[in-house]
Amino acid sequence: MKRFIETLKNIWKIDDLRQRILTTLGLILIYRLGTHIVLPGIDPSQLDQLQQQTAGGIMGLLDMFSGGAFSNASIFALGIMPYISASIVIQLMGIAIPYFQRLQREGESGRKKINQITRWLTVAITAAQGPSYLFNLHATLPESAFILKGVFFTLSSVVIMTSGTMFVMWLGERITDRGLGNGISLIIMIGIIARLPMSMFAEFAAKIEQEGGGLVMLLVELVLLFLVFMGSIALVQGTRRVPVQYAKRIVGNKQYGGVRQYIPLKVNAAGVMPIIFAQALMFLPMMFGRFNSDAASKFVAAFANSTGIWYNMTLAIMIILFTYFYTAVTINPTQMAEDMKRNGGFIPGVKPGRKTVEFLDTIMSRITLPGSMFLALIALLPTFAIIIGVNNNFAQFYGGTSLLILVGVVLDTLQQIESHLMMRHYDGLMKSGRIKGRTGRAI
DSSP, X not given: OHHHHHHHHHHHHOHHHHHHHHHHHHHHHHHHHHTTOBOTTBOGGGOHHHHHHTTSHHXXXXXXXXXXXXXXXXXXXXXXXXXHHHHHHHHHHHHHOHHHHHHHHTTHHHHHHHHHHHHHHHHXXXXXXXXXXXXXXXXXXXXXXXXXXXXXXXXHHHHHHHHHHHHHHHHHHHHHHHSSSOHHHHHXXXXXXXXXXXXXXXXXXXXXXXXXXXXXXXXXXXXXXHHHHHHHHHHHHOEEEEEEEEOOEEETTEEEOOOEEEEEEETTTTTTHHHHHHHHHHHHHHHHHHHTOTTOOHHHHHHTOTTSHHHHHHXXXXXXXXXXXXXXXHOOHHHHHHHHHHTTEEOTTSOTTHHHHHHHHHHHHHHHHHHHHHHHHHHHHHHHHHHTTOOHHHHGGGSHHHHHHHHHHHHHHHHHHHHHHHHTTOOOSSSSOOOBOTTOOBO
C-alpha cells in the first residue's frame, strides 16, 4: 500500500503526465454528461419501455457500448460504434483494394487521407442508422412520449445524432492526442464500466433476498469473475517469441547487426473482432424470427435462445473460424520474411525465403488454435453465468467483448503511465516494472 501511494505521488509530480490525466478525465466527463441529454422532442420521463428493451440481447450490447446513451434516447445514442464500423470497413478495404494499399504505404500523408475517408464513411453510416433508431423508438415508446412529430423531428434527430457521433469521435481523438491512452478505446471502456456499479448492486440485492447461501454464492461469483479477469489478461498478453539472428555488417567504421532479437507472435492476434463478427451473424436468425414470429421455424427458434446449446455451439465454431480468418488477413508471414531478409536477419535453423514463410505460417497456425478456443470459451462465459443464476447485466462482465475490451484498454493505459514513470527514473506501477499491453511490448 505504501508503494502504491508513493507511485501516485510520483505520477502527480510529472507535469506532463498530470496534465494528460486531467485532460482525459475532463473529456470523459463531457462524454458522460452528453449520454444523459435526451433528443429534443422526446419526453425523458417516458423512457421506461426503451430501458426494458435494452436489458439484454443485441440491444443490451449496443446500450453497453454507448454507455447507456442508447436507452436514454440521448444525442449520443449511436455512440462511437459507427466509427468503429467504418474503421473495420476501411481496414478490410486495405487488404482487398489496391488504392487503399497504396495509401497505407504512403506514410503520414496516406494515413491522413485514410482518416478523412473514415470520417466521411462514419457520417454516412450514422445517417443510415439514425432513421432505424427512430423507427425503433416509435415502435417501443408510447405516442405520448413524442412531443415533436413528423418529418422535421426525424430530420433534426438524425442530424443531431450524426453530430453527436462525430463529436464523440472528436473527443476520442483529443484524448489520444492530448490525454492518456487510446481515446476511442477509453470511451468504449467507460461506457462498459458505467454499467458495472448498477449491475453489481442488482446482483447483490438479488442474492440478499435469496434464502440459504445467497451471500456465499455472491462471493463465489466474485472469485470466478477475478479468475476470468486474470485469464483474459493472459490471453491478451500471451505471445510466442521467435528468435531472429541479424548478420554482422560493417559500414564505414560502424558495425550493424550481429545481435539476436525476437518476433513476438501473439496468441490472440485477432483481438475481439472474431466475437464481434460472430455475434453480428448470430443475431440475424433472431431478427427474422422477430419479424415473422408466427411462421418461425424450429431452426430460428433454436437460435433465438442465447443460452441454448445450438446457439452457443455455433457461436463457438464461428469464433474459431473468424479468428483464423482475421489472423490470416492481419498477419502476413511473407512480408515478415521479406523484412527480415532485407535487414540481414534470419531464423536460426530455417532457410530465408519460402522456408521462413512456411515456418512462420506453421507457428501462427499452432498458436492460433488454442488462442481461438480460449477466445470462444470467454465469449460463452456470460451464458454460463446466466445459467447459474447471475443477472443478465452483471453476467456480461464474465466474458465476451466487454471483458476483453476492458482488459486490453486498462493494460494499454497502464503501460503508458509506466512509460512516463520509467523515462523520468521513477519506480513503475508494478514491482517488476513490466506491464505488457495489447502490442505485446514490455516496459
